Amino acid sequence: MGVVVTGVGIVSALGVGVQSNIVSMREGRSGISAHPSILKTGNILPVGELRMTNDELHRLADIPVHKHLSRTALLGIIAAREALADAKAEPSKRIGLVSSTSVGGMDLTEGFFREFMKDDSAGRLRDVRMHDCGAITSAMAHYCGINAYTTTISTACSSAANAVMFGAKLIEHDVVDYVVAGGSDALSAFTLNGFKSLMILDRQACRPFDRSRAGLNLGEGAGYLVLQGDKNSAPNYYCRLAGYANRNDAHHQTATSAEGEGAFLAMAEALKLANLSPREVSYINAHGTGTQNNDSAESAAFIRLFGENIPAFSSTKGFTGHTLAAAGGIEAAYSVLSVAKGFLYPNLNFSHPIEEFGLIPNSEFSEGNNIDCVLSNSFGFGGNCSSLVFVR
Amino acid sequence: MEQLIGELKEHLIEELNLEEITPEDIDSEAPLFRDGLGLDSIDALEIILILEKYYGIKLSNSAEAKPIFYSVKTLAEYIMKNRK
Amino acid sequence: MKCYIDSVVVDSRIPADDIRELIPDALLRRRMSRLLRTAVATAVSCVGGVENIASLDAIITATGWGCLTDSERFLRNMISEDEQLLNPTPFIQSTFNTVGGIIALMGKNHCYNMTYVNRSHSFEDALLDSMIRVADGSSRNLLVGAFDEQTQSQYRIMERMGVFRSQSPGEGSVFVSILSEKSQSSLAQLVRLDFPGNSLNETEVLERYASSSASLLLFNSYRDKGLFPTASAHSFARAVELIRCGESEVVVYNEYLGATPAVSVVQCVG
Numbered sequence: 035m036g037v038v039v040t041g042v043g044i045v046s047a048l049g050v051g052v053q054s055n056i057v058s059m060r061e062g063r064s065g066i067s068a069h070p071s072i073l074k075t076g077n078i079l080p081v082g083e084l085r086m087t088n089d090e091l092h093r094l095a096d097i098p099v100h101k102h103l104s105r106t107a108l109l110g111i112i113a114a115r116e117a118l119a120d121a122k123a124e125p126s127k128r129i130g131l132v133s134s135t136s137v138g139g140m141d142l143t144e145g146f147f148r149e150f151m152k153d154d155s156a157g158r159l160r161d162v163r164m165h166d167c168g169a170i171t172s173a174m175a176h177y178c179g180i181n182a183y184t185t186t187i188s189t190a191c192s193s194a195a196n197a198v199m200f201g202a203k204l205i206e207h208d209v210v211d212y213v214v215a216g217g218s219d220a221l222s223a224f225t226l227n228g229f230k231s232l233m234i235l236d237r238q239a240c241r242p243f244d245r246s247r248a249g250l251n252l253g254e255g256a257g258y259l260v261l262q263g264d265k266n267s268a269p270n271y272y273c274r275l276a277g278y279a280n281r282n283d284a285h286h287q288t289a290t291s292a293e294g295e296g297a298f299l300a301m302a303e304a305l306k307l308a309n310l311s312p313r314e315v316s317y318i319n320a321h322g323t324g325t326q327n328n329d330s331a332e333s334a335a336f337i338r339l340f341g342e343n344i345p346a347f348s349s350t351k352g353f354t355g356h357t358l359a360a361a362g363g364i365e366a367a368y369s370v371l372s373v374a375k376g377f378l379y380p381n382l383n384f385s386h387p388i389e390e391f392g393l394i395p396n397s398e399f400s401e402g403n404n405i406d407c408v409l410s411n412s413f414g415f416g417g418n419c420s421s422l423v424f425v426r
Numbered sequence: 427m428e429q430l431i432g433e434l435k436e437h438l439i440e441e442l443n444l445e446e447i448t449p450e451d452i453d454s455e456a457p458l459f460r461d462g463l464g465l466d467s468i469d470a471l472e473i474i475l476i477l478e479k480y481y482g483i484k485l486s487n488s489a490e491a492k493p494i495f496y497s498v499k500t501l502a503e504y505i506m507k508n509r510k
Numbered sequence: 511m512k513c514y515i516d517s518v519v520v521d522s523r524i525p526a527d528d529i530r531e532l533i534p535d536a537l538l539r540r541r542m543s544r545l546l547r548t549a550v551a552t553a554v555s556c557v558g559g560v561e562n563i564a565s566l567d568a569i570i571t572a573t574g575w576g577c578l579t580d581s582e583r584f585l586r587n588m589i590s591e592d593e594q595l596l597n598p599t600p601f602i603q604s605t606f607n608t609v610g611g612i613i614a615l616m617g618k619n620h621c622y623n624m625t626y627v628n629r630s631h632s633f634e635d636a637l638l639d640s641m642i643r644v645a646d647g648s649s650r651n652l653l654v655g656a657f658d659e660q661t662q663s664q665y666r667i668m669e670r671m672g673v674f675r676s677q678s679p680g681e682g683s684v685f686v687s688i689l690s691e692k693s694q695s696s697l698a699q700l701v702r703l704d705f706p707g708n709s710l711n712e713t714e715v716l717e718r719y720a721s722s723s724a725s726l727l728l729f730n731s732y733r734d735k736g737l738f739p740t741a742s743a744h745s746f747a748r749a750v751e752l753i754r755c756g757e758s759e760v761v762v763y764n765e766y767l768g769a770t771p772a773v774s775v776v777q778c779v780g
Contacts, residue, residue: 075593076592076593077593136605136606143585144585144589147585147586147589148589150663150667151586151589151590154663154666155670159667159670159671162667166574166575166576166627166629166739167576167606167627167628168574168627168628168629168631168632168739169629171628172629183705184628185626185628185631185635185638186626186627186628186629186632186635187624187625187626187627188576188605188606188607188625188626188627189606189607189610189623189624189625190605190606190607196624200624200639203639203642203643203646204642206646207511207642207645207646209638223588223593224581224584224585224588224601227584227588227593227596227601228584228596228598228601228602228604230593230596231471231596231597231598231601232471232598232601232602233471233474280622280623280624281620281621281622281623282569282611282614282619282620282621282622282623283620284614284615284617284618284619284620285615286466286467286615287468287602287603287608287611287612287615288467288468288602289467295620296620299620414607415602415605415607415608415611416605416607416608416610416611416612416614416623417611417614417615417623418607418611418623441597442540443540443541444540445536445540446536446540464537465537466537468541468598468599468602471598472597472598472599475595475596475597478595479595
């Protein structure tokens with residue numbers, strides 16, 4: 035049974051909902067701000083932050099503020115509900131959820147720990163109730179009308195792509211009728227300081243694939259797709275999920291191999307599963323974080339796979355920041371819309387190609403393009419490299 | 427200089443968790459990375475922290491650090507010149 | 511859907527002295543927390559040595575809590591050092607897929623690598639992924655593992671939540687080698703996995719899942735290992751051990767702290 039995409043939902047620094055994300059990109063408006071304004075941190079670093087407090091997010095989701103959900107869960111609920119409504123999912127069918135996150139409820143845990151470190155009888159327990167990743171999925175299932183199999187994946191920055199991949203398997207094997215698959219991550223002081231300690235945060239807006247790139251900007255958000263079997267779905271689906279692959283770079287705990295081995299293998303295998311040759315790819319939504327290491331390795335992998343015929347490609351992280359576990363979900367949703375509506379997204383802040391590779395990303399937003407096949411890349415710590423292939 | 431080299435080796439062993447290595451095992455002139463002591467890019471970040479924490483020296487990225495981090499000796503020489 | 515269990519290793523069977531042999535790379539080992547060492551050593555022991563990692567075509571790990579020691583270390587440093595001069599190692603190793611990533615790195619294995627972090631179902635979700643991959647021919651030689659660790663803070667927090675009034679704390683690692691085909695060394699076969707939406711009693715479990723009256727039931731036996739999300743993996747290990755000792759079928763039913771249950775059925779190799 036083939037797998038089709040029938041719903042999309044996005045929350046990012048560009049705003050709540052698919053529409054506000056597309057409008058921002060059409061207008062070339064980035065969601066990156068000079069420093070966090072909601073997140074409590076002393077770091078003055080650019081971030082892709084959704085400018086809404088947790089209380090405002092509770093109200094937006096129509097959930098009482100006293101339920102005290104973590105930010106990751108709130109972002110996830112809002113995006114997953116949009117995707118489900120978009121798919122017009124029938125509540126009488128089996129609706130599953132494969133969600134992913136890298137920080138879980140860390141946004142609340144941080145507040146708890148400040149008190150707990152002074153006195154281990156202090157700190158409100160309701161702030162750690164949602165610490166683990168599974169708690170986020172469980173809250174999402176509760177507030178999104180999920181009635182069948184539910185799981186949670188965490189493979190760092192490739193998490194949501196792996197969630198979409200496993201979601202597709204659940205459809206292929208008839209475990210569920212619909213699956214909501216993707217990821218959610220809120221900004222947290224934990225991750226911001228973590229990436230700062232790795233010295234891979236740019237103090238300016240990130241410049242993916244540019245010669246002068248100096249690191250990534252962290253972002254937050256959630257992106258979910260609704261997948262169904264093609265035999266059970268209405269004929270007006272967005273596109274097909276024709277291929278997917280998860281491969282490991284097996285090179286280093288955090289760095290990517292110079293030749294982008296894992297990235298190359300993931301893209302090649304996903305295309306093979308889709309029965310497509312590299313020349314049939316119309317657009318690549320690159321992982322493109324803006325770090326020296328990722329963008330070089332990904333460029334090297336592009337050249338290995340596509341030779342001289344590199345398709346149009348761009349990183350949308352100049353708009354959203356790197357949303358970690360959510361990135362693969364948000365970018366999968368952008369990729370789905372690219373196939374369905376012919377969108378090509380710009381790569382912000384690019385001026386000069388990396389000398390060694392000479393690759394020039396797509397720089398303008400355009401629509402009505404003839405897009406038959408889009409590759410969405412997500413790579414992460416632990417060598418995890420995943421690629422998804424969406425076709426018409 | 428000799429004292430600084432000894433002190434640096436202690437810091438490296440402590441901060442990089444080189445649990446099975448003693449200061450005597452580290453050749454001051456041998457490369458720290460790859461073929462020498464076998465350190466990697468995560469260790470480079472840790473050494474940047476050692477410089478800042480113990481010697482008040484700030485390096486903003488690991489690329490600039492490459493020649494300085496060649497060996498314990500080059501590291502010590504850099505610290506002598508730049509410590510605050 | 512079914513698959514064959516060729517080896518099961520529980521961390522308690524690994525003496526501390528063996529960890530050096532199982533993780534021979536001192537440079538890799540030096541940064542690893544107690545959990546990472548134990549889990550990775552258990553994994554290596556399960557596949558019979560580092561040299562056998564390369565032949566795996568799927569590495570699937572499961573953890574409810576993840577690398578708590580490293581997460582907590584980074585969080586504490588961040589707060590006490592006021593977000594300045596932070597050591598990156600605990601942050602890197604706080605990632606949930608650290609164990610899976612290290613196993614791949616040790617064997618230079620580029621295969622499928624997945625991590626489930628779904629509370630008390632994490633291990634069963636990893637098993638489901640394995641069964642699906644075996645069923646559609648994606649994988650033939652899989653390593654599936656579960657691990658969770660206890661820390662003082664986490665103990666204190668759970669104690670305050672009142673969890674330990676009726677249960678004791680616990681931790682541990684289990685790795686399972688799964689093959690798509692029956693082999694000389696097959697210990698048991700996993701024939702069914704289910705996630706019923708509501709609680710069942712012992713009679714209901716046997717009625718629904720036992721294939722004969724000879725079937726043995728491990729009903730919430732995860733509690734014997736103490737309370738941690740992947741404790742059910744230890745019940746699964748025990749089920750395989752019971753089959754090895756001559757039982758024909760074992761049904762493992764786990765219902766952890768108010769979560770919906772997960773059921774696995776293990777049989778002898780016919």
